[in-house]
Amino acid sequence: MSFPITPLLPAIRDSLSAHPRLVLEAPPGAGKTTQVPLALLAAPWLEGRKIVMLEPRRVAARSAAGFMARQLGEEVGGTVGYRIRFENKVSARTRIEVVTEGILTRMIQDDPLLEGIGALLFDEFHERHLSADLGLALALDVQAQLREDLRIVVMSATLDGERLARFLDAPRLSSEGRSFPVEVSHFPARRDESLEAQARRAVEQALAQHPGDVLVFLPGQREIARVGTALDAASLPADVEVQALHGELPVEQQSRVLQPAPDGRRRVVLATNVAESSVTLPGVRVVIDSGLAREPRFDPVSGFSRLDAVPISQASADQRAGRAGRVAPGVAWRLWPQSQRLEAQRRPEMAQVELAGLALELAAWGSDELRFVDPPPPGALASARELLQRLGALEGGSITAAGRKMLELGTHPRLAAMLLAARGAREQALAADLAALLEARDPLRSRSDALAERWRALAAFRGGRMPADASRSALAAIDAAARQWRRRLRCESTPPAEIEAHELGDLLAHAFPDRIAARHPADPLRYQLANGRMARLFEDSALRGEPWLVATELRFEPRGDALLLRAAPVDEARLRADFSDRFVEEEGAVWDAERRALVARRESRFDRIVLDSRPAGRVDPEQAAQALTNAVRELGLEALPWTEGLRQWQARVACLRGWMPELGLPDLTDEALLASVDAWLRPAFAGKTRLDALSEQELGEALRSPLDWNLRQQVDRLAPVRITVPSGMDRPIEYALEPDGTPRPPVLAVKLQELFGLADTPRIADGRVPLLLHLLSPGASTASRSSAPARATRSRSPAPPPPPRAASRCRSPATCAASGTTPIRKCARR
Template sequence: MSFPITPLLPAIRDSLSAHSRLVLEAPPGAGKTTQVPLALLDAPWLEGRRIVMLEPRRVAARSAATFMARQLGQEVGQTVGYRIRFENRVSAATRIEVVTEGILTRMIQDDPLLEGVGAVVFDEFHERHLSADLALALALDVQGQLREDLRIVVMSATLDGERLARFLDAPRLSSEGRSFPVEVSHFPARRDEALEVQTRRAVEQALAGYPGDVLVFLPGQREIARVAAALEAAALAGDVEVLALHGELPVEQQSRVLQPAPDGTRRVVLATNVAESSVTLPGVRVVIDSGLAREPRFDPNSGFSRLDVVPISQASADQRAGRAGRVAEGWAWRLWPESQRLEAQRRPEMAQVELAGLALELAAWGSDQLRFVDPPPPGALAAARELLQRLGALEGGTVTALGRRMLALGTHPRLAAMLLAARDPYEQALAADLAALLEARDPLRGRSDALAERWRALAAFRGGRMPADASRSALAAIDAAARQWRRRLRCDAPPPAEIEAHLLGDLLAHAFPDRIAARHPADPLRYQLANGRMARLFEDSALRGEPWLVATELRFEARGDALLLRAAPVDEARLRADFPGRFVEEEGAVWDAERRALVARRESRFDRIVLDSRPAGRVDPAQAAQALTNAVRELGLEALPWTEGLRQWQARVVCLRAWMPELGLPDLSDAALLASLDSWLRPAFAGKTRLDALSEQELGEALKSPLDWGLRQQVERLAPARIAVPSGLERRIEYALEADGTPRPPVLAVKLQELFGLADTPRIADGRVPLLLHLLSPGGKPLQVTRDLRGFWDRTYPEVRREMKGRYPKHPWPDDPWTATATHRAKPRGT
């Protein structure tokens, strides 16, 4: 059987004979997933060892292994096998092992030498999952430190292959795909039309006007169910079969979708982005694309990364459309407006999810100096490590025995800590229920902040009673997930039917030690959290009056108290038994918000919750610097005496770090500064007892302290505050950042007459970054914004000259700006 990638296979083998790494670019349908591992089986350098291939999705892993096994005339589990969550189809004879992401990480952590493995292949790397980025970083470390003979192959359909090849110092090979023309158009929605209604109309028109099967891309199972119901109500022709395809389907249903349709039958396949790559759907001629996907995003309310519906990237849209041109010419209909612009590439998960799991993996590996394609954001990583300290997984930056047990569970560290805190099988079964509840969508339709109501609804569902305000399907999914958790914990105890009032909170306190909360003595609706923040209950809260709570969901407001969205009561006696080290009595300096100064207090605390506070003697200078630093951590960086010059210097460093990463500049973004206050700001508070005692000059020195003298000189040279212009004067360059922290183009605002004779736009950062010129009139009003000065002189200046010459007759407006003398003055009198 021939594939588009087949002619390239000899070059792939030859490259890996000479080099230990390879970047392979090949579009969907080229055959890279199934043909490259088979082609490498007999390579001399492999020496009979195994090939491990990382496949991001379970459906694709199963499908790829099955296809390769059939090509060899074997069953899965012989030469080719796979391992995914809760399923293992490998044997002693297996040479090609297809695994999903978390499994590869565990393999490397458990056996850093990767005994018996000759090559690791990363398929569909363009999806940029956090686990794939981590696994590649670990594999590179293994290769660099222990296994020079290990081969690493990174394969992708839509990725910046040149950048990746540079990063890996690897050759780059590209394969042409086999595709037919695809006509792309936008299928407009009608006014206020729901997605499922628009999709149904598109499917009906596609079936009526075009041949072949129809592939519909939808964000997730919920949308697939709604569209399936809409199509069922539409009463499609009898020869049309509607099928779903997503990762949670039973294996038999997945296999059925991937097989050719029976003769005379047309299919409508409703799929998540699992169908974007790695799996082949025969017979598809029309693709209908919602332009949406469910991807992980950090949810600060819950403390976890949640799957949110987000717009796809342009690369994903192109890849989805290409699915229509695999067997013949095809058609792709996009359900978003043609005017809507998509991001060019998918953003790495590393930049937008919670990093506690990553931080624990790095601690277990024993090094955080791994080479990542995109390094983890320092602020998010520091927050993750602080959480792991509270969970007991880290101690002084080193992973603890508890941390290693948490890693072995293969779930979020919060949930792992709670599952391991259960004292007996009864509590284990309840912890399994809580883990399932926390990971699932809310099963109750009404608003209630009591987590216990959700658990009681689950218990009622198991008892054959259906609460009126609950979703049966949601409760069934939670019950199934809880069974999986009990199986993983080897817990034989049945789930409890009734529980004591505080037991839910007693377990949840181990998952959310930072969100344990004590009632404010003067306000029954206000609570102080263990992390120092304040939170408030709803007026009609079912939890009103509870002395201790643990919050599983909070809505953090920019200012003022957070809102307790979901919580459970906690027994103080159990807190004292489980967290004895968190209850402390000590004398020290604390921040008085009203006086904006430090005062000496003798306090009894649980973490940062003050249980009792009494005046003490004078403030100890040794404690003052830390207390003031903590005050800034609570109040935010704006509490410091910033000047415009310091903010500009910070922006210059942040911009230059992005423009020239090879300089190794430290991260001075607000998030990173907040996360590292102890290292750069605390020394500046030495000997001070008030925030306003810190001067602007001292703040500047503290801010610049992470940069040695050489780096400071580089900043002045490569990202200067001012630049000389042809008039002989220096003009200010303004630096700024987008909301996501990426640099905006640096701006030079200058009067047009000061640039006469200058042909090209000035650049900074060793010529990499052109300035955005705001060309001003003599009165200081903007005439033009451009990064193409040469084009302005050639095309726009004559028009500007005609318009401005009469308005500003005292200033020069020469016919030829190229040879005119630049000036910041008006013309001499009489000229």
């Protein structure tokens, strides 16, 4: 069988013989997923070892392994096998192993030498899943330190191959695809029309106007079910069959969708983005695209990364449309307005998910010096490590024995900590239920904030009773996941049919130690959390008056108390037994928000929950510095005595990081500074008991402390505060950042007459960066034009100025205005 990538296979083999890394670009349908591993089996450098290929989804892993096995005339588990979560089809004969991304991380962590493995293939890398980024970083470290002979191939249809090839220092090969023309248009929605109704109209019209099967891209199972229900009520032709395709379907049903209809019937396939790449749906001539996908986003409500329906990227939209042109000319209808603009590429998960799992993997690896395509955000990584300390997975930055056991479970560290804390078979079975409940969508339609009601609905479902406000399919999925967890824990006990009021909370406290909450003594609806924040129940809460709770879901409000959305009661005696080290009584310095100063108190606390507080003696100076630092962490950097000069210095450093990355300047944006206040700010508070005792000069020195003397000199030389103009006067330069954190052109506000004799546009940063000249009227002041300091943070930058014109030699004002080539223009603010 010939594929578009077939002519390129010899070049791929030759490249890997000469170089250990390769970037391979090939569009959908080129055959890279199934042909490249088979083509490398006989490579001399492989020496009979395995090829491990990563697939981002279970559906694709099974499909790719099955297709390759059929090409060899074998069953899956022979030469070609696969491993995914809770499922393993490999044998001693397996030479090509297709795995989902998290499996590779475990393989490398368990065996850094990767004995018996000769090549790692990262398929569909453009999806930029966190586990793929981590897997590649670990693989590069193994290759650099231990296995120079290890081959690494990064494959994708829609990635920035040039950038990735530079990052990997690797050759780059591209394959042509095989596709037919696809006519793309936007299918308009009617006023107030739901996605389901619009999709139904589009399917009906597509079946009437075009031949072949119809592939409908929807964000998730919920939308697939709704559109399926809408199509069941429609008058579709008798020869049309509606099928679903998503990762949670049984293997047999997935396989049936990926094969042509045996009786020649037309099909309407309702799919998530599993059908976007790596799997082929034969017979599709029409694609109907909702323009949405469920992707992980950090959800502060739950403390996990949840799947949210978000707009897809332009690259994904193009890839989806291409599915209509695989067998013949096709059409693609998009269900979003033509005026809507999409991002060019998908953002990496690294930038938008919770990083506790990544932080634990890095601790287990023993190094933070991994090379990531896009490094983890420092603030998110610091928060993740703080959580891991609470969970007992880290101690002093190093992984603990408990942390290693958490990794072995292959789930979020919160859930792993809870599963490991269960005492005996009964609690293990209950913990398995809770893990399944927390990972799944809410099975109840009611707004109740009691987690126990969800568990009781699950228990009723198991007993053959169906609660009126529950989803049968959701409960069935939760029950199946709980069985998998019991199998993973080797728990032979069946789940209990009844529980005490506090049993769920006693376990959940180990998953959410930062969200254990004690009732406020004066308000039965108000609670103080272990992380120091305050939270509030609904007025009609089923949990009203409980002395201790643990919250699994919170809605954080920018001002005031958080809202407790879901929680369970906790037994204080169990808390004191399980968390005895967090019940403390000590004297210390406490931040008094009203007085904006520290006071000495003798406190009885659970973590940061104050159970009792009494006045004590004088404030201890050593404790005061840490307490003031904690106050800044809570209040934000605005509590510090910033000046415009300090904000400009911060912006100068940020600009130089963008212009001259080789300097190695540290990240001093507000986000990074807030994440590292202990390192740079705490020493400045030595001997102080009030925030306002910190002077502007002391703040400036603290801000500069991450830079050694040489780097400070470089900042002053390469990004000067002022510059001398031809008139002999010194004029200030203004620095600022774009909203995305990239530097703007530095601005020099100057009067025209002061520039007479200027031969060329002034430049800074060793001549790399021209100044943007803002022409002031003759009577204007040449003081700094900005009334507020420019901060080196992405979220607070002002609107960008118009782009500068091309530079030219300065002439008279009349000539400049006529030529339109000078960078000098009248400032819009004057």
